[in-house]
Amino acid sequence: MVHVSMAVNGRPASADVDSRTLLVQFLRENLRLTGTHVGCDTSQCGACVVHVDGRAIKSCTVLAASCEGAQVTTIEGLATGGKLHPMQQAFQDNHGLQCGFCTPGMIMASVDLVNRLGPSLDEATIRHGLEGNICRCTGYHNIVKSIVQGAREMGAAATPQAAE
Amino acid sequence: MGVTALGASVKRTEDIRFITGKGHYVDDVNRHGQAFACFLRSPHAHATIDRIDFSAALKAPGVVAVFTGDDIAADKVGGLICGWMIHSKDGSPMKAGAHPALAQGKVRYVGDHVAVVIADTYAQARDAAEKIEVQYTELPAVADTASAAKSGQAQIHDAAPGNTVYNWHLGDKAATDAAFAAAKHVTKLDLVNNRLIPNPMEPRAAVGDYDSGTDTITLYTTSQNPHVARLVLSAFIGLAPEHKLRVIAPDVGGGFGSKIFIYAEETVCAWAAKKIDRPVKWTSDRTEAFLSDAHGRDHVTHAELALDAGGKITGLRVHTIANLGAYLSTFASSVPTYLYGTLLSGQYNIPNIYCEVDAVYTNTAPVDAYRGAGRPEAAFVIERMVEVAARETGRDPAEFRRTNFVTAFPHQTPVIMAYDAGDFPKALDKALALADYKGLPARKAASAAKGKLRGIGISAYIEACGIAPSAAVGSLGAGVGLWESAEVRVNPIGTVEVLTGSHSHGQGHETTFAQLVSSRLGIPMENVSIVHGDTDKVQMGMGTYGSRSGAVGMSAIFKALDKIEAKAKKVAGHCLEASEGDIEFKDGKFTVKGTDKSIDFGSVALQAYVAHKFNGQELEPGLKESAFWDPTNFTFPAGVHICELEIDPQTGAVTIDRWTAVDDFGKLINPMIVEGQVHGGIAQGVGQALLEGAHYDNDGQLLTASFMDYCMPRADNLPSFKIETIETVCPSNPLGIKGCGEAGAIASPPAVINALTDALGHEEVAMPATPQVVWRAAQKTMMKRAAE
Numbered sequence: 001m002v003h004v005s006m007a008v009n010g011r012p013a014s015a016d017v018d019s020r021t022l023l024v025q026f027l028r029e030n031l032r033l034t035g036t037h038v039g040c041d042t043s044q045c046g047a048c049v050v051h052v053d054g055r056a057i058k059s060c061t062v063l064a065a066s067c068e069g070a071q072v073t074t075i076e077g078l079a080t081g082g083k084l085h086p087m088q089q090a091f092q093d094n095h096g097l098q099c100g101f102c103t104p105g106m107i108m109a110s111v112d113l114v115n116r117l118g119p120s121l122d123e124a125t126i127r128h129g130l131e132g133n134i135c136r137c138t139g140y141h142n143i144v145k146s147i148v149q150g151a152r153e154m155g156a157a158a159t160p161q162a163a164e
Numbered sequence: 165m166g167v168t169a170l171g172a173s174v175k176r177t178e179d180i181r182f183i184t185g186k187g188h189y190v191d192d193v194n195r196h197g198q199a200f201a202c203f204l205r206s207p208h209a210h211a212t213i214d215r216i217d218f219s220a221a222l223k224a225p226g227v228v229a230v231f232t233g234d235d236i237a238a239d240k241v242g243g244l245i246c247g248w249m250i251h252s253k254d255g256s257p258m259k260a261g262a263h264p265a266l267a268q269g270k271v272r273y274v275g276d277h278v279a280v281v282i283a284d285t286y287a288q289a290r291d292a293a294e295k296i297e298v299q300y301t302e303l304p305a306v307a308d309t310a311s312a313a314k315s316g317q318a319q320i321h322d323a324a325p326g327n328t329v330y331n332w333h334l335g336d337k338a339a340t341d342a343a344f345a346a347a348k349h350v351t352k353l354d355l356v357n358n359r360l361i362p363n364p365m366e367p368r369a370a371v372g373d374y375d376s377g378t379d380t381i382t383l384y385t386t387s388q389n390p391h392v393a394r395l396v397l398s399a400f401i402g403l404a405p406e407h408k409l410r411v412i413a414p415d416v417g418g419g420f421g422s423k424i425f426i427y428a429e430e431t432v433c434a435w436a437a438k439k440i441d442r443p444v445k446w447t448s449d450r451t452e453a454f455l456s457d458a459h460g461r462d463h464v465t466h467a468e469l470a471l472d473a474g475g476k477i478t479g480l481r482v483h484t485i486a487n488l489g490a491y492l493s494t495f496a497s498s499v500p501t502y503l504y505g506t507l508l509s510g511q512y513n514i515p516n517i518y519c520e521v522d523a524v525y526t527n528t529a530p531v532d533a534y535r536g537a538g539r540p541e542a543a544f545v546i547e548r549m550v551e552v553a554a555r556e557t558g559r560d561p562a563e564f565r566r567t568n569f570v571t572a573f574p575h576q577t578p579v580i581m582a583y584d585a586g587d588f589p590k591a592l593d594k595a596l597a598l599a600d601y602k603g604l605p606a607r608k609a610a611s612a613a614k615g616k617l618r619g620i621g622i623s624a625y626i627e628a629c630g631i632a633p634s635a636a637v638g639s640l641g642a643g644v645g646l647w648e649s650a651e652v653r654v655n656p657i658g659t660v661e662v663l664t665g666s667h668s669h670g671q672g673h674e675t676t677f678a679q680l681v682s683s684r685l686g687i688p689m690e691n692v693s694i695v696h697g698d699t700d701k702v703q704m705g706m707g708t709y710g711s712r713s714g715a716v717g718m719s720a721i722f723k724a725l726d727k728i729e730a731k732a733k734k735v736a737g738h739c740l741e742a743s744e745g746d747i748e749f750k751d752g753k754f755t756v757k758g759t760d761k762s763i764d765f766g767s768v769a770l771q772a773y774v775a776h777k778f779n780g781q782e783l784e785p786g787l788k789e790s791a792f793w794d795p796t797n798f799t800f801p802a803g804v805h806i807c808e809l810e811i812d813p814q815t816g817a818v819t820i821d822r823w824t825a826v827d828d829f830g831k832l833i834n835p836m837i838v839e840g841q842v843h844g845g846i847a848q849g850v851g852q853a854l855l856e857g858a859h860y861d862n863d864g865q866l867l868t869a870s871f872m873d874y875c876m877p878r879a880d881n882l883p884s885f886k887i888e889t890i891e892t893v894c895p896s897n898p899l900g901i902k903g904c905g906e907a908g909a910i911a912s913p914p915a916v917i918n919a920l921t922d923a924l925g926h927e928e929v930a931m932p933a934t935p936q937v938v939w940r941a942a943q944k945t946m947m948k949r950a951a952e
Contacts, residue, residue, distance in 0.1 A: 033185070034188075034189075035185015037189075037191075037365075037417075038191070038367075038447075040450035040870070041449050041450050042450065042870050042872050044870070044876075045365060045450075047365060074185065075183075075185035076185040076186075078184075079184060084183070084184070088183040092175055092176065092179040092180070093175065095175070095176065095836050095837065097182055098418070098670035098671070098672070099415075099416065099418040099669055099670030100178075100182025100187050100670070101187075101189065101364070101365040102365045102417075103182050104182075104183075104185050123884065124880075126879070127879040127882075128880050130878065130879035130880070131879065131880060133879075134871065134878060135365065136363055136364055136365050136847075136848070137418055137840075137844045138844050138847075139844045139845075139847030139882060139885070139908075140877075140878075140879040141884050142840055142843065144879065
């Protein structure tokens with residue numbers, strides 16, 4: 001067992017966990033933050049993307065213990081003050097989701113994409129930027145539209161950082 | 165807070181919980197005191213189990229129990245079933261081997277279930293499973309579809325000699341042979357419809373929970389049809405009677421067919437929960453999903469098309485070998501028969517069709533319905549055949565199709581289906597215009613100037629949805645009726661709950677079904693809740709697959725709303741002191757004809773419950789109605805998809821330059837959602853054509869068992885799509901809708917392959933046309949051109 005402590009969505013979180021516990025297991029099982037999903041075991045699908053210290057990571061591939069002291073943001077922490085993050089709103093506005101399972105990871109990865117590359121993203125950049133996330137429902141058409149809108153509105157709000 | 169009309173692209177109400185991480189999927193369910201299951205799976209494709217020693221596993225930390233097939237059999241829990249009886253052409257019933265939830269004496273595919281370990285944590289269960297010692301005697305494996313029934317192959321089930329489940333046929337052989345004898349031209353093709361793995365992003369999961377106080381089992385499961393799951397687990401597997409078995413399918417993260425079926429894992433979790441009197445949870449990892457989710461497609465086909473001198477199709481002859489895997493999954497037998505052979509006429513007037521299907525067992529995962537289920541296979545056959553026939557006879561593929569289109573409705577095909585409505589030339593014209601078909605030669609020349617090969621491919625598909633008239637499918641061997649149920653509960657303040665037997669796992673029913681209620685009752689969508697996925701709440705249902713929830717599920721709601729309106733008019737009549745026949749209902753208001761006396765819907769609801777204005781003996785208080793809708797026919801979505809692509813012959817890379825689709829889904833409830841369904845279907849079809857293929861080696865080892873080995877379509881494999889619709893109203897349901905969930909997956913594979921072969925100038929390219937496959941095919945093209 002190891003003791004881990006980190007800040008998740010701005011709140012302190014700590015527990016004694018099996019040393020092999022993955023960050024996604026810590027989030028889902030210890031904190032019951034079940035918005036972060038597990039869609040594969042090989043870091044391919046991106047359903048588990050969260051932000052650690054401001055960067056998107058696949059939480060199925062990092063040990064909870066290695067996030068000691070980190071600032072973690074999950075999909076549950078993206079909306080602030082009862083208002084959806086512009087990227088969340090964009091996914092609804094553009095029908096960027098169907099079953100919703102890949103959506104939390106997709107949104108977290110999209111926010112990171114804008115944080116890294118800025119709010120003016122062309123379609124090819126977005127499509128390439130999504131190579132670490134798989135969606136089986138939407139054919140990506142509306143996800144791309146969502147990210148175009150979300151990026152633009154993140155730029156307009158001049159708050160390129162997520163809620164970290 | 166207005167009324168939402170049918171046909172409005174209103175945003176989805178369910179999205180809020182999904183985009184904020186508040187969805188509630190089965191793996192999010194945690195019951196007090198739950199234990200975790202890990203399945204020990206066979207590493208061999210075909211072997212006898214000589215001995216299982218799990219004594220070390222039982223002593224491992226946290227282990228609660230280890231069970232094998234003997235334990236389940238001792239409890240008289242039955243095996244998994246196939247719910248559709250197919251008869252061979254000699255009249256004999258299909259030959260099905262037993263399908264135990266945990267293997268008994270023999271394993272038949274890699275991933276077959278040998279034992280289950282239940283422990284306090286999943287990690288403990290998994291660690292302990294590694295301590296089980298199984299002594300196997302390996303047997304020769306049968307993995308190849310085409311040769312599975314050949315003599316000398318290992319026998320997989322004693323009940324099915326020659327590994328043959330059935331030799332089925334459909335159509336008039338003599339008449340078709342005569343058409344070929346008289347033909348001016350015959351086109352022949354060998355086609356492989358590649359095996360696919362559905363891969364919804366949410367892996368399957370199950371939580372069994374037993375309440376010893378009431379002797380009731382509750383099963384949370386990733387199901388597209390929880391009532392069918394309850395029916396099968398109760399009536400056939402014998403876990404518990406239906407009133408003691410509750411099945412809950414909460415938010416489900418995609419299905420595409422693979423979550424229709426009743427699997428070993430959920431059966432074992434529900435059974436074991438009672439056995440150990442503790443909740444038992446299992447969540448598939450992705451490799452388990454690859455190994456044990458039912459796969460799709462896997463046909464090997466030879467087809468022949470007969471033409472007369474004028475280019476009219478006079479006959480189609482098809483022989484298909486369909487791989488059903490190691491066991492018959494829940495609806496496996498129906499997919500390559502009544503969901504396939506019946507659609508071989510495509511959009512064309514073909515007077516003679518004869519189809520034979522040999523279904524075989526192999527040492528591979530069970531194969532069952534995957535998005536489209538039989539219809540993509542049929543569309544691939546007919547759309548490849550007409551394309552090649554046009555090319556061989558020097559005709560324009562678009563015009564050749566037009567020459568042969570069905571233009572008068574209803575149209576009885578020679579393969580059971582009676583098409584009820586459509587306008588095939590209109591969809592073709594619109595698609596050709598949108599795709600700038602006329603401008604293709606210039607674009608081809610521009611590509612050629614860059615050293616690229618450009619091609620265009622048309623797919624004029626038709627499918628049968630709205631599955632299905634119960635008596636009709638019963639006569640074809642279905643074990644269930646395929647109606648749908650609905651209950652509309654109006655609350656005293658005028659809000660409404662709709663309980664539906666349909667199940668949403670991405671389709672947006674909470675929005676579209678609420679649109680129907682809003683438009684019909686004149687109340688805001690916010691005042692409507694759609695309840696589904698719980699057998700304790702919804703009395704009965706057949707679930708969601710076969711693009712049936714609009715045409716069948718919403719028709720049941722429509723019928724229940726008819727009853728609500730009729731009852732409410734009676735109540736309104738009493739309130740307005742007018743006879744029921746004089747009451748009109750419009751825009752949420754009941755009005756006495758020709759007067760300004762009116763009462764709104766909410767007030768009528770309240771009056772229905774307080775029952776002060778009428779005699780409760782003559783008119784029952786309350787406002788709640790239910791209905792079952794049994795379809796009168798299948799529905800027939802149809803359309804034209806056009807793929808235009810460019811090949812780099814140096815690398816084999818394929819770039820889809822533009823995708824045009826014109827679909828006829830009848831009336832649309834929410835065009836935004838319809839388009840989304842088409843997008844997703846196209847992506848899966850492009851995946852089949854270019855990227856995805858489940859590959860077993862000769863020993864029956866699955867070589868594509870992770871996302872690193874099985875190529876899922878990603879954002880940069882696809883273009884944005886140009887999607888439009890035309891509308892012919894479906895005459896067989898009150899809403900005039902046809903269904904849209906599978907169309908894209910049905911239409912797209914032949915569009916891609918027709919485009920690839922157009923670009924290549926020859927027909928020798930198989931699915932999935934990976935860069936390697938395309939590079940080889942392109943070398944042939946370049947050598948041929950160099951020689952010319």
